[in-house]
Amino acid sequence: MKSSITLAPHLISFFGPDGAGKSTHVELLLTHFQSNRTKVRKVWIRSPHTLAYLLSCLLVKIGFYRTTVNPFGMQVKVPAVHTNRWFRFLWSMIELVSVLPLILFRVYIPLFLGYTLIAERYVVDTAVTIAYFINDVGFLQSRIVKLLLLFIPKNTIFIHLDSDYSTIMKRRNHIVEPYDFIKFQRVAYKMIESSVAAIFIDTSNINVEQTSERIMHWLKINGIFQSQT
Numbered sequence: 001m002k003s004s005i006t007l008a009p010h011l012i013s014f015f016g017p018d019g020a021g022k023s024t025h026v027e028l029l030l031t032h033f034q035s036n037r038t039k040v041r042k043v044w045i046r047s048p049h050t051l052a053y054l055l056s057c058l059l060v061k062i063g064f065y066r067t068t069v070n071p072f073g074m075q076v077k078v079p080a081v082h083t084n085r086w087f088r089f090l091w092s093m094i095e096l097v098s099v100l101p102l103i104l105f106r107v108y109i110p111l112f113l114g115y116t117l118i119a120e121r122y123v124v125d126t127a128v129t130i131a132y133f134i135n136d137v138g139f140l141q142s143r144i145v146k147l148l149l150l151f152i153p154k155n156t157i158f159i160h161l162d163s164d165y166s167t168i169m170k171r172r173n174h175i176v177e178p179y180d181f182i183k184f185q186r187v188a189y190k191m192i193e194s195s196v197a198a199i200f201i202d203t204s205n206i207n208v209e210q211t212s213e214r215i216m217h218w219l220k221i222n223g224i225f226q227s228q229t
Contacts, residue, residue: 010116010117010155010156010157010224011043011107011111011116011117011119011122011152011153011155011156011157012029012116012117012118012119012156012157012159012219012224013043013118013119013121013122013124013152013156013157013158013159014026014118014119014120014121014158014159014160014161015121015122015124015125015128015158015159015160015161015189015198016160016161016162016163016185016189017162017163017168017177017182017185017186017189018168018172018176018177018182018185019163019167019168019169019171019172019176019177019182020161020162020163020168020203021161021163021171021203021208021211022120022121022161023120024208025159025161025208025211025212025215026042026118026119026120028208028212029118029215030042030118032216033116033118038116039113039114039115039116040115040116040117040118041110041115041116041117041118042117042118042119042120043106043107043110043117043118043119043120043121043122044119044120044121045099045102045103045106045107045119045121045122045123045125045126046121046125046126046129047095047098047099047125047126047129047130047133048095048098048129048133049095049098049099049102049126050098050099050101050102051094051097051098052091052094052095052098053098055079055094056079059079059080059081060077060079064079064080065077065078065079065080066078066080066082068178068180068181069178070174070175070176070177070178070179071169071176071179072173072174072176074174074175076177076178076181078132078133079091079133081133081134082133082134082135082136087134088134088136088139091130091133091134092130092134092139092142092144093144095126095130096144096147096148099123099126099148100151103123103151107119107122107151107153108153111153122152123148123149123151123152124149124158124189124192124196126148127139127140127145127148127149127188127192128140128184128185128188128189128192130144131184131188132181132184132185132188137184137187137188137191140188140191140192145192149195149196152196156196157218157219157222157224158193158196158197158198158199159198159199159201159215159218160189160190160193160198160199160200160201161201161203161211162186162189162190162200162201162202162203162204163202163203163204164204165179165182165183167203167204168182199214199215199218201214201215
């Protein structure tokens with residue numbers, strides 16, 4: 001009887017708008033790896049990180065923020081670091097410094113210890129979230145983002161899950177993110193997709209099983225699994 005086994009420690013990193021199905025498929029992959037007795041861990045890294053998170057909370061508390069609202073009236077407050085060039089640069093540098101310890105301890109050390117990692121979010125999401133905070137999609141072409149992408153381990157497979165806003169609303173209901181945020185995410189993720197050689201799957205009109213089949217096929221193509229009798 002044939003079964004799938006993993007070849008070597010890898011990082012499998014998902015990205016895409018909130019509600020596209022990342023959490024679901026991360027859990028499915030975790031179950032698959034665990035059933036094959038593979039050392040596996042889940043990773044979640046998304047800005048604002050550590051110092052940037054504390055600063056974000058402070059800025060919101062003192063009223064230095066912009067507000068967006070979802071279709072159900074839920075407000076999302078974002079620090080107003082987009083207001084001038086120096087704020088934008090300073091925020092992006094704070095985020096860069098803040099994320100580096102997380103990358104070391106949550107990604108590189110576990111990989112060194114032989115774990116396969118499945119990331120619901122990683123540096124691509126950090127770059128896109130920073131771009132949203134500073135309200136500049138052009139940031140994705142900046143030197144800071146190019147530096148962030150250098151922290152992608154060699155054996156990394158990227159999977160870009162996307163979905164239209166109406167489908168995302170049905171999945172997330174009252175906690176759905178505001179339309180402008182999802183729109184920004186979708187444009188930004190599509191821009192960065194080719195930079196990391198990601199597979200793209202639109203989950204709007206396919207079910208979980210169909211999406212999972214495409215993901216598993218992609219992983220086999222990239223040598224994550226092999227069959228053993």
